[in-house]
Amino acid sequence: MYVAVKGGERAIAAAHDWLAEVRRGPQEQPAIHTNAIRDQLSLAVHRVMAEGSLYDPDLAALAIKQARGDLIEAVFLIRAYRTTLPRFGASAPVDTARMQIVRRISATFKDAPSGQVLGPTYDYTHRLLDFRLMADGEVPVDGADAEPATEQVPHILSFLNRYGLIETEEACDAEPADLTRAPLELPADRALRLQALARADEGFLLGLAYSTQRGYARNHAFVGELRVGMVAVEMNIPELGLTIEIGEIELTECETVNQFKGSRTEPAQFTRGFGLTFGQTERKALSMALVDRALRWRELGEDDMGAPAQDEEFVLSHCDNIQATGFLEHIKLPHYVDFQAELELVRRLRAEVATEEAPVQEAAE
Template sequence: MAFVATKGGEDAIAAAHAWRADRRRGDGEGCTLRQATTSFGRAIDRVMAEGALYDPDLAARALLQAEGDLVEAAFLLRSYRATQPRLVDARPIDTTAMRVQRRVSAIFKDVLGGQRLGPTADYSHRLFDTGETAPESAPDPVAAEPVSPLPSAMGILGGETLLEAIPAAGHDAPPADLTTMPLDFPASRPIRLQALARGDEGFLLSLAYSTQRGYGNTHPFVGELRMGEVAVSVVPPELGFAIEIGDIVVTECQMVNQFTGSKTVPPQFTRGYGLSVGHADRRAMSMALVERALRADELGEATGSPAQDPEFVLSHCDNIQATGFVEHLKLPHYVDFQSELEIIRAIRRQADEQRAEDGMDRKKEDGDDRV
């Protein structure tokens, strides 16, 4: 059987791009940027998180260009970000000053400030909307108004010293920026959090699920899950003091996990932390569970599960790298395959020759036996 290269070159590639663009537009003008921004909020939030760039309009453009492929959209957004100049580093955001839209705690019923459900489908029946039902009436806007500031639910445990202090970064220097440097090991906690924050949501979710099924020594509770707007501030060199340049929406999750203690640390609750841009409960919770699992070694717990292995988790959670490594297999590998083909043919020839020799030897032995 002959193996030949597919021909077509630039014309075939251009035709493929044109076909895809025509299919994306559909019968009419297609989905507008405004429609995508207002209708696909959670998808846009995920694209921003995994693309490591907070800009809903750009994320919506990427989502439309990628035909709804979230990984491809994140890839487009991250590629665009790499072409933009870095003007100034923002100061760390203060989530304690968040204008909270959603805040729930699974460990305290009457938490200070109250439970605030916010925009969520957690308490609704998962019934498919065929469009035949009447639209839901709007709630009282006063009840949905964001609150700021709202005290942390974790303060109750911290006041009784039943909760560990916030884990140290492991060094005094400013944390490295994973968007400008390659991942290296051993990875400090800030680097781990950065990698998880832009990791693939499905991968993080599966790892988090594995820790709850026994592949990791965790028994988690949602200490607090909050979502809302936080101010972003910078310190321009020419001014020397901080100024606010805008607001972004983030979701923060603080998990509480049991810890039996050690020779130097009494039994207490430990922390798992997750923070993601946008409204992303699932991502923030998964991140918090995995982040806690990655701390098993420093806490002296038994390790061995995938979610407890920093090199396994951090090296494979980036879906941009993962998709590049997997999808490059679609590109031409003619030379490599021809080499493998010749090796297989040579091995088979040797095997056939060996079987033939073994057959002749058996015939000789059978002849000797008859004599």
């Protein structure tokens, strides 16, 4: 239990002043503009948008600057800001088949129709530090261009689907539960699980996804398709009586193809795991897809292996880094009254033992 304390105002004010000074760094260096953070630390910005669950690159850049680059602190700032805004409504579900492709790869189909597009990726780099970036900060930039494709790029798994080799995702427009409006209730349906996973901590999901690969509820995932690009967001506007595009956002979508032996009602076929996240956040989307698939064991009639990634209560209750850090970090705050009580308990227990042992000691002497 936390009991309020008083006092310390002067020390707190001085600590915050010092924090502001340390955040700024030496005055002889130029301050980083939030535009530079937005454009040059874009993957950090994307992560803050994904876990902050608010798509706004400028705000995410500001939060990163204010948080001295502590991304969880930045996510915290974004979540807090979001609560101050009214919500105008919900968009129509985004159509990722109409994405303008920046990157689109498949680890299962070499000759995917419309081809594979690498996009700006760290894959196939040598992971060697580039000291030119430290010397003068500049490297020659001369990206190549080629004849642009104009056709829409279909989902690769739709081709497998044509032969009935993979489960179908039937469209359903039921109003999905929203964990920002009502507390999480278990068991959660897939829509609620996907919302929780989309805003979950990347590190937590990565660890869980890795655990499934190492054998804790292994589900043999292949990357059917990973795509990154720009997607239009449409919303119905009642005062217009029209559906209009209210913007365009960058998304990462990952579909995994997983083994499934079949059940009493279903023939052997492939199943799917799904990840969808704000920005270019591939590790997150891929982790999300693996964890989504592991959590589907019940609806697919699979066995509960007792693995952490299958445990909905465990995953959904612990994946949010703001909930987690809020509870974890609050133990840094004064708990003097609590601790005083614990201290007295320990002293009393020791005193009781000492009284009971006293005669024995006398006998031994």
